[in-house]
Amino acid sequence: xxxxxxxxxxxxxxxxxxxxxxxxxxxxxxxxxxxxxxxxxxxxxxxxxxxxxxxxxxxxxxxxxxxxxxxxxxxxxxxxxxxxxx
Amino acid sequence: xxxxxxxxxxxxxxxxxxxxxxxxxxxxxxxxxxxxxxxxxxxxxxxxxxxxxxxxxxxxxxxxxxxxxxxxxxxxxxxxxxxxxxxxxxxxxxxxxxxxxxxxxxxxxxxxxxxxxxxxxxxxxxxxxxxxxxxxxxxxxxxxxxxxxxxxxxxxxxxxxxxxxxxxxxxxxxxxxxxxxxxxxxxxxxxxxxxxxxxxxxxxxxxxxxxxxxxxxxxxxxxxxxxxxxxxxxxxxxxxxxxxxxxxxxxxxxxxxxxxxxxxxxxxxxxxxxxxxxxxxxxxxxxxxxxxxxxxxxxxxxxxxxxxxxxxxxxxxxxxxxxxxxxxxxxxxxxxxxxxxxxxxxxxxxxxxxxxxxxxxxxxxxxxxxxxxxxxxxx
Numbered sequence: 362x363x364x365x366x367x368x369x370x371x372x373x374x375x376x377x378x379x380x381x382x383x384x385x386x387x388x389x390x391x392x393x394x395x396x397x398x399x400x401x402x403x404x405x406x407x408x409x410x411x412x413x414x415x416x417x418x419x420x421x422x423x424x425x426x427x428x429x430x431x432x433x434x435x436x437x438x439x440x441x442x443x444x445x446x447x
Numbered sequence: 448x449x450x451x452x453x454x455x456x457x458x459x460x461x462x463x464x465x466x467x468x469x470x471x472x473x474x475x476x477x478x479x480x481x482x483x484x485x486x487x488x489x490x491x492x493x494x495x496x497x498x499x500x501x502x503x504x505x506x507x508x509x510x511x512x513x514x515x516x517x518x519x520x521x522x523x524x525x526x527x528x529x530x531x532x533x534x535x536x537x538x539x540x541x542x543x544x545x546x547x548x549x550x551x552x553x554x555x556x557x558x559x560x561x562x563x564x565x566x567x568x569x570x571x572x573x574x575x576x577x578x579x580x581x582x583x584x585x586x587x588x589x590x591x592x593x594x595x596x597x598x599x600x601x602x603x604x605x606x607x608x609x610x611x612x613x614x615x616x617x618x619x620x621x622x623x624x625x626x627x628x629x630x631x632x633x634x635x636x637x638x639x640x641x642x643x644x645x646x647x648x649x650x651x652x653x654x655x656x657x658x659x660x661x662x663x664x665x666x667x668x669x670x671x672x673x674x675x676x677x678x679x680x681x682x683x684x685x686x687x688x689x690x691x692x693x694x695x696x697x698x699x700x701x702x703x704x705x706x707x708x709x710x711x712x713x714x715x716x717x718x719x720x721x722x723x724x725x726x727x728x729x730x731x732x733x734x735x736x737x738x739x740x741x742x743x744x745x746x747x748x749x750x751x752x753x754x755x756x757x758x759x760x761x762x763x764x765x766x767x768x769x770x771x772x773x774x775x776x777x778x779x780x781x782x783x784x785x786x787x788x789x790x791x792x793x794x795x796x797x798x799x800x801x802x803x804x805x806x807x808x809x810x811x812x813x814x815x816x817x818x819x820x821x822x823x824x825x826x
Contacts, residue, residue: 377740380795382644382646383645383741383742384608384740384742386740388604388639392604395697415639422684423683447670
């Protein structure tokens with residue numbers, strides 16, 4: 362999705378993981394993807410540069426949808442969609 | 448007309464808040480201008496970090512339990528009836544015995560519990576040490592273990608994020624002491640692509656696990672356990688065979704939170720600085736009960752409690768709530784049976800584990816004995 366399209370998204374749930382070191386952004390995303398119903402869109406705000414790489418890798422591995430990432434100043438907004446039960 | 452603060456939950460957070468508030472608001476309590484109630488579903492207060500030691504026979508159940516009544520300030524009223532409904536619009540807590548408690552300020556301190564039922568087959572095929580009975584069962588399995596494959600798995604979310612690390616190092620030492628370490632094939636798995644959520648700890652593990660003969664499998668999120676075949680399969684498509692499966696099950700919050708519509712899976716949406724429930728002006732949330740993406744640990748509840756007490760007192764006296772939680776967390780980390788390290792961090796300062804030492808290990812053992820001063824609001 363383009364950045365403009367991503368900005369239009371109304372997420373089902375937002376996890377602001379900035380400034381939180383434990384359990385960390387990807388762990389929070391995994392938790393939400395598991396808990397939310399199919400069709401949910403999860404917005405993860407992470408201050409960890411690694412998240413923009415880790416999150417899509419994990420989503421790809423478990424066959425869930427990575428919608429895209431919007432870079433901010435010192436943080437990244439990452440969007441994922443739960444497309445199947447897990 | 449007196450004000451009433453109701454605290455739902457008699458764990459570490461709820462008990463600290465009740466006791467600190469009772470000390471701070473002594474004059475108002477004595478004059479009958481304030482009432483502090485604690486609602487708990489059990490008469491006992493259990494020191495959960497002690498389970499790690501109970502697993503190795505180093506702590507007995509009786510050492511880890513006190514009567515909640517004995518820990519509470521005499522001016523705090525304890526209600527030993529489970530809360531079954533919280534009506535935030537009417538400012539009411541409904542107890543199982545039919546009593547309805549009206550509150551001016553509510554503190555949700557309902558905690559979290561392991562929920563192995565969330566993973567198919569885990570209850571039947573797995574072991575865990577996060578609850579007394581399960582811990583004793585695992586202890587028996589370990590003592591009778593003659594060798595084979597042990598797999599450790601970690602569900603999300605879970606409390607005490609460093610426990611998977613600690614138990615792995617301690618088991619390595621313990622099997623060495625028993626003279627069977629060479630017969631134990633131990634695999635530590637973790638949900639993300641490194642060994643721990645805390646990056647410095649992940650690096651520490653990457654450096655030290657090979658020396659301890661601990662095998663690793665990252666990006667491993669439990670999907671299901673087959674108790675007959677003794678296998679655990681991940682969402683990522685990896686299947687591991689085990690003789691003993693040690694799991695940190697995914698956790699859930701309290702049923703009353705879910706039943707009252709206050710938060711999915713029992714975790715309440717909470718402001719990370721004020722610790723007030725999102726959208727509420729008179730409900731505070733402490734410890735594991737928050738949905739904050741921070742460590743579910745006793746120390747988190749402890750440091751949050753300090754802020755909540757200051758704000759409640761300030762609000763009752765001046766109508767102001769100026770205090771803010773800075774995200775502070777402190778955790779001891781056992782790195783074997785004789786050494787430990789620790790980490791301390793907040794929203795702005797990343798953790799940095801210090802070199803493990805016997806001194807820190809002894810410090811942790813000492814804290815295990817004096818823990819009771821913490822819920823009493825002394826330490």
